[in-house]
Each structure stands twice: as structure tokens, then as C-alpha cells.
Amino acid sequence: MSDANVRIPEEAKDRLAAIAAAEGLSLRAYLARLAETLLTPAERAERAEKALAALKKWNGYAPTVDQQHDLDSELDRRLAQVTGR
Numbered sequence: 001m002s003d004a005n006v007r008i009p010e011e012a013k014d015r016l017a018a019i020a021a022a023e024g025l026s027l028r029a030y031l032a033r034l035a036e037t038l039l040t041p042a043e044r045a046e047r048a049e050k051a052l053a054a055l056k057k058w059n060g061y062a063p064t065v066d067q068q069h070d071l072d073s074e075l076d077r078r079l080a081q082v083t084g085r
Contacts, residue, residue, distance in 0.1 A: 013027075020030030039047070055061040063071065079085075 016030065017027045020027045023030065025033070052062070
């Protein structure tokens with residue numbers, strides 16, 4: 001296993017270390033687990049395509065690109081409202 005140096009703000013490092021400690025993990029182990037669970041943009045796109053294909057097969061749902069954009073915008077708006085961003 002190789003080591004990597006990552007430069008991040010001290011506050012971010014402290015926050016990640018506290019989260020890791022609360023889960024009984026070292027910062028190194030926590031970051032390794034996090035990297036294993038996050039999806040790349042390509043993996044997210046692949047899952048989205050599979051989900052749309054499954055919905056279309058199941059109930060005929062096949063939104064247009066414009067409808068998808070509108071739905072994404074609405075989801076972004078609602079998430080911003082909930083998170084205060």
C-alpha cells in the first residue's frame with residue numbers, strides 16, 4: 001500500500017479525524033473506507049442510466065432530456081432549501 005500526502009485545511013483534517021474517531025477508525029482507515037464507498041461521476045452516470053432503463057421497463061417512464069433537467073433543478077432547489085445553501 002502506498003502513502004499519499006494530501007494538503008487540506010487544518011479544520012477539515014480535524015473534522016475528518018473526529019468523525020473517524022467517533023466511528024472507531026483512524027483517519028487513514030476512514031479515508032480508505034470513504035474512497036471505497038463514493039462513486040465516480042462515470043459510476044453515477046452508469047447507475048442513473050440503469051435506473052432509467054429499469055423504470056422504463058417497469059412502468060414506461062421515459063423522461064425527455066428537458067424533463068430530466070427540470071427534475072434535477074427541482075431536486076437541487078429542494079436540497080438547497082433543506083440545507084440552507
